[in-house]
Amino acid sequence: MTQPPWTSSDAVGEALHVLRMSGTYYCRSDLSEPWGFSLPAMPGCLWFHVVTAGRCELEVGDATVEMGVGDLVLVPRGEGHVLSSGSGVPTPSIMAIPHDMPDSRYAVLRYGGGGTESTMVCGAVRFDHPAARTLVGLLPELIHVPVSPLTGRLQDTLRLIALEVEELRPGGEAVITRLADVLVIQAIRSWLETDAARTGWLGALADPQIGRALALVHREPARDWSVAALATEVAMSRSAFAARFTELVGEPAMAYVTRWRMHVAMDRLAAGETVARIAAELGYRSEAAFSRAFTRVVGESPSSARRALRVRDDLSEWAS
Numbered sequence: 001m002t003q004p005p006w007t008s009s010d011a012v013g014e015a016l017h018v019l020r021m022s023g024t025y026y027c028r029s030d031l032s033e034p035w036g037f038s039l040p041a042m043p044g045c046l047w048f049h050v051v052t053a054g055r056c057e058l059e060v061g062d063a064t065v066e067m068g069v070g071d072l073v074l075v076p077r078g079e080g081h082v083l084s085s086g087s088g089v090p091t092p093s094i095m096a097i098p099h100d101m102p103d104s105r106y107a108v109l110r111y112g113g114g115g116t117e118s119t120m121v122c123g124a125v126r127f128d129h130p131a132a133r134t135l136v137g138l139l140p141e142l143i144h145v146p147v148s149p150l151t152g153r154l155q156d157t158l159r160l161i162a163l164e165v166e167e168l169r170p171g172g173e174a175v176i177t178r179l180a181d182v183l184v185i186q187a188i189r190s191w192l193e194t195d196a197a198r199t200g201w202l203g204a205l206a207d208p209q210i211g212r213a214l215a216l217v218h219r220e221p222a223r224d225w226s227v228a229a230l231a232t233e234v235a236m237s238r239s240a241f242a243a244r245f246t247e248l249v250g251e252p253a254m255a256y257v258t259r260w261r262m263h264v265a266m267d268r269l270a271a272g273e274t275v276a277r278i279a280a281e282l283g284y285r286s287e288a289a290f291s292r293a294f295t296r297v298v299g300e301s302p303s304s305a306r307r308a309l310r311v312r313d314d315l316s317e318w319a320s
Contacts, residue, residue, distance in 0.1 A: 032114050034086070036092075161183065
C-alpha cells in the first residue's frame, strides 16, 4: 500500500492524517438576544463552535471567551459548557430547546428573545483512530482561534461555512458538516504549531528521529519491534535512542510499543474481532501471550474489556 508522503519524516503530519472523525452532532443556530443555553458533557467527543454572524460568550470551567465573527473555539475533551449572548441570561439545557432535524445528525436551532441576531455552526465529533484520541486527549481544555492574518487558510474555510449558512442552498447540511470537519483539523494543526505543543508526547512527535520512530510504531504495530530495530530505522545508536525516547515520550520504547498495541486491540475488540485474530494481527505468537500482555497493560482480560465495551455502546444507543 502506498504511504502518504509525510510518513517517513513527519510524525505530526501522520497524526493529523489519522484525525478521521465521525460526526455525532452538527447544528446551525439562528439566535436573537437575549439567548443562552448549556451543552452537556460528551466524553470522547470534541465540541466546536464557529460564529458566522454577531457575537457570543462561551464559558467552560473557569474560562470565559468572547467570540466575534470568524472566531472558532474547540472544547477538545467534550466538557459541558455554556453559550450565551451575555452574563445573567438563563441557560437551559440545549436538549430542552426544540430543534428542526433535517436528518439524524444535523439540527437547526432558532432561539432567543427577538433582539440583535447572531448565527453559529456548532458540533460534536468523535475520533476513531487511537492515535487521534491520544492526540486530542493532550489538547488543552479550550482552544480559541480568533480572526488573525496567521490563520488565513482557516478563515477561508470559515468563509465557505458562512456562505452556506447564509444562502441555505439544497445540500447545505452535507456541505457544512464536511467543511466543519476540515475546520476542526485546521484548528488542531494551528494549535500544534504553537510553543504550548512542544512538550511531552506532542513534542516527541515533532522530534525528527523519535517522531519518526513513533510514526513507524503507529503504522506497523504488528512488526517485530525491538529497541535496536527502531534505533536502526532512525539512524541512532541503540543506547542514545533508548535514552532519548524515554526522555521525550516518558516511558521506554518497548513499553510504548506494547501499550500502543493494546490501544489498537481495544479498537478491534469494539469492532467485534475475535481475540485470536487480534493476537495474530498484532504479532503475538499465541492468543495466551496476547491475553497476558493485554491484562497487564489494560488491567482486565480481553473478554472482560469486550463486555464493558458492549455495555458502553448499549448505553450510548439508549441515550441517543
